[in-house]
Amino acid sequence: MLKKPVMKIDVENVSKKFGSRSLFSGISCHLGAGDCLIITGRNGSGKSTLVKILARLLRPTSGTVAFMYEGQECCDWEDCLSHIGFVSPEIMFYDNLTGRENLEFMARARGVRLLPAQFEETLARVGLDSRGSQFVKTYSTGMKQRLKFAAMLALEPIVWFVDEGLSNLDADGRGLVLDLVKQSLEKGCVLIMATNDVLEAEYATQTIALS
Amino acid sequence: MQHKPSRFPSFFMSVGAVLRKDALSELRSKYAFSTLAVFALTCLAGISMSIGGGELTQLNPQVQSVLLWIVLFFSAMAGLGRVFVQEQDAGTLLTLKVSAPPQAVYFGKVIFNVFLLVSLSVLVLILFIVFFDVSVSDWLSLIGVLWLGSIGLSIIATMTAAMAAQAQGRASLFTIITFPLILPEFLSAIEGTRAVLAGEAVELTQFLFLGGYGVVALVAGSILFDYLWIEG
Numbered sequence: 001m002l003k004k005p006v007m008k009i010d011v012e013n014v015s016k017k018f019g020s021r022s023l024f025s026g027i028s029c030h031l032g033a034g035d036c037l038i039i040t041g042r043n044g045s046g047k048s049t050l051v052k053i054l055a056r057l058l059r060p061t062s063g064t065v066a067f068m069y070e071g072q073e074c075c076d077w078e079d080c081l082s083h084i085g086f087v088s089p090e091i092m093f094y095d096n097l098t099g100r101e102n103l104e105f106m107a108r109a110r111g112v113r114l115l116p117a118q119f120e121e122t123l124a125r126v127g128l129d130s131r132g133s134q135f136v137k138t139y140s141t142g143m144k145q146r147l148k149f150a151a152m153l154a155l156e157p158i159v160w161f162v163d164e165g166l167s168n169l170d171a172d173g174r175g176l177v178l179d180l181v182k183q184s185l186e187k188g189c190v191l192i193m194a195t196n197d198v199l200e201a202e203y204a205t206q207t208i209a210l211s
Numbered sequence: 212m213q214h215k216p217s218r219f220p221s222f223f224m225s226v227g228a229v230l231r232k233d234a235l236s237e238l239r240s241k242y243a244f245s246t247l248a249v250f251a252l253t254c255l256a257g258i259s260m261s262i263g264g265g266e267l268t269q270l271n272p273q274v275q276s277v278l279l280w281i282v283l284f285f286s287a288m289a290g291l292g293r294v295f296v297q298e299q300d301a302g303t304l305l306t307l308k309v310s311a312p313p314q315a316v317y318f319g320k321v322i323f324n325v326f327l328l329v330s331l332s333v334l335v336l337i338l339f340i341v342f343f344d345v346s347v348s349d350w351l352s353l354i355g356v357l358w359l360g361s362i363g364l365s366i367i368a369t370m371t372a373a374m375a376a377q378a379q380g381r382a383s384l385f386t387i388i389t390f391p392l393i394l395p396e397f398l399s400a401i402e403g404t405r406a407v408l409a410g411e412a413v414e415l416t417q418f419l420f421l422g423g424y425g426v427v428a429l430v431a432g433s434i435l436f437d438y439l440w441i442e443g
Contacts, residue, residue: 056441057305057308058441076437077312077313077437077440077441078312078313078314084309085309086309088305090302090305091306091309092301092302092303092305092306093303093306094232094301094303094306095301096235096236096239096240097232097235097236101232101235104228105228105231105232105310106306106310108225108227108231109225109228109229109232109310109311110221110225110310111221111224111225113224
């Protein structure tokens with residue numbers, strides 16, 4: 001199996017405050033190829049916020065998050081963006097585009113040009129092959145969740161950020177996602193998952209429990 | 212999966228993807244253009260019908276020029292701000308953030324707004340000539356002023372729309388922060404249009420100012436955009 005280029009993520013003493021309310025503080029971890037960080041915690045404990053901070057989509061109040069790609073630090077967001085994939089309940093698709101057009105947009109926006117057959121193959125892998133040409137507004141929440149993972153497959157990121165990855169999925173879908181998680185770890189990807197699901201937590205090499 | 216090598220540098224491909232996505236959404240919803248067009252039509256028809264045909268042709272070029280640009284300005288305010296607010300409201304802002312590099316988003320949105328307002332300016336010009344019975348001797352200068360002004364207006368509106376989308380109460384904030392930034396370009400475009408309608412030659416410096424202001428706004432917006440894009 002092809003191994004991915006090596007990405008390391010160094011998180012040092014990260015904290016986040018919203019106004020005077022401190023969400024978490026003193027978060028540190030070091031992740032490398034094949035590592036899976038599981039972030040757990042009750043609703044409102046800041047799991048999604050921490051995932052966004054680790055993905056560098058949100059600035060921490062204090063502390064640092066550094067991405068090292070093949071030994072070189074990715075200094076700006078654009079450098080990081082080309083290596084990350086993001087699945088979250090906050091990711092919404094464009095309702096008046098089809099599933100395939102949404103996927104095509106996400107790939108092209110990253111500068112990734114896929115052949116039509118590759119889009120079909122990607123949609124087929126997540127079980128959406130017959131629905132790719134339909135508008136996303138006709139999709140169920142479970143299908144939208146599958147489409148998010150289709151985007152991950154199309155973009156082939158080195159770092160996966162998955163927030164509540166199993167939510168809204170049926171048994172088939174959950175099995176599919178867990179397979180993808182396993183395969184990506186075998187390829188040497190770094191996984192960061194916010195979840196309270198024991199099935200996802202099985203893959204943890206490191207855990208952060210937010211209170 | 213083997214990615215097919217791109218024929219284009221990836222930045223242009225990313226800009227194209229943002230532009231194509233917005234254009235497809237607009238073609239299917241027709242929301243922004245119809246908002247702008249109906250607003251322009253209502254204004255021009257309202258002015259034309261309330262003042263009356265005979266008196267309209269007697270309006271001096273200064274007033275005609277101001278009316279034309281007021282219609283364009285308010286149409287722009289009604290439609291151009293949507294490029295980011297729509298993403299915010301539909302919840303797709305995060306999707307855009309994790310899909311495209313910030314500069315590709317900025318330039319994609321600018322180009323989309325420029326197309327939108329330049330298309331609208333053509334429609335407004337036709338309606339203006341029909342309703343106001345204006346005779347134009349120097350079409351090239353009129354179109355030059357109109358398009359340069361529209362392009363500048365679109366660029367500034369895109370930049371302020373990005374700022375406003377990050378804030379609460381964004382609809383009102385968009386107009387408030389756009390107005391002072393747009394004023395120099397707006398006044399210059401009015402003066403240029405007045406000169407053409409009065410049969411005078413538009414000075415080269417006028418064109419340079421209109422174009423230059425747009426370029427400065429484009430560069431300033433590009434620098435600012437990276438800071439706006441990642442949340443604090």
